[in-house]
Amino acid sequence: MLKAILFDMDGVLVDSEPIHFKSNCITLEKYCNITLEYEYYKQFIGSTIAYMWKRVVDDFHIVEYTADDLLKLNDAVLQELVEKDGYPPIPGAAECVREWKQAGYLLAVASSSKREKILQNIKRLGIADCFDRIVSGMELEHPKPNPDIFLEAAKLLEVKPEECLVIEDSGNGVKAAVSAGMACLGFLNPNSGEQDLSGADYLFESFSSLDESFLCMVHNHHFGEP
Incomplete structure (x- = not known):
């Protein structure tokens, strides 16, 4: 689940x-x-x-x-x-964060950036209060593509890896999610370069194409759940 x-x-x-x-x-x-x-x-x-x-x-x-x-x-x-x-926001991302928080999901940012930069950005987006945990890769020994950052996020949220879904735009991030034993959506951001996202369960080009039922379908398909 x-x-x-x-x-x-x-x-x-x-x-x-x-x-x-x-x-x-x-x-x-x-x-x-x-x-x-x-x-x-x-x-x-x-x-x-x-x-x-x-x-x-x-x-x-x-x-x-x-x-x-x-x-x-x-x-x-x-x-x-x-x-x-400034940093341009990804269209539709903040809206999805708010929607999925209201739906009752636990949310975390698991970013390779410094903690202060993460906080600065999510505050500017107006979604800081939506996240239950923040994990900075700068505070961990092994960066992505190692799974440490996602495993730490799951630990802090008190959930199992198989109860998580990761949203990533980089090959290193997708590899980290797969190594952590989590389902993964790959965001095709053209400004992230030609990233190898082939390890993701599904690729998408716009957050407007995502909804709660689709996330559950991707997650359940990954773990062979009905």
Whole structure:
């Protein structure tokens, strides 16, 4: 029986990936004179920014700055961009959150972003009071595609993995959901790049196509329930 719905945030609730890529490009170009190619960057979508900068420092043999240095420098660049342009909301996502909360489901945000950023975004969307729990991948040892973030969300909600459904837009996120033993919907967000969402139970292009009965059908089909 479906009891809990777990939401990724970036690319699912807010359309943040284009701004993230832009800030990372500016940071690398400004401080390291390195051009960040999207083909390289897209492998990190869905994972934590801390993990990305560790890989960047190693892969590009950066010695002038540590991963923590670049993370802090990028935070400043990102904050400036967000204050200027903001994060566009994903159409229909907030409405679905409110509808499913009213229907009695437990809801959680399970995002690779920092906790303060998650709180900032869901408050701006007016749905902060809808979520029972928030889990930040930055506070866990293993980022997506490891299942830790979704298992932690289920633990905090006091439900079993098989009672959860995850909504994700990244290949790393879908892999994490599958590894956690949960049903998963893959959101085809064009701004998230060409993500491999083949592990999801069903793919959708708009939140307007989702309703409670469909979520239950996807969940029950995944677990072979009537």
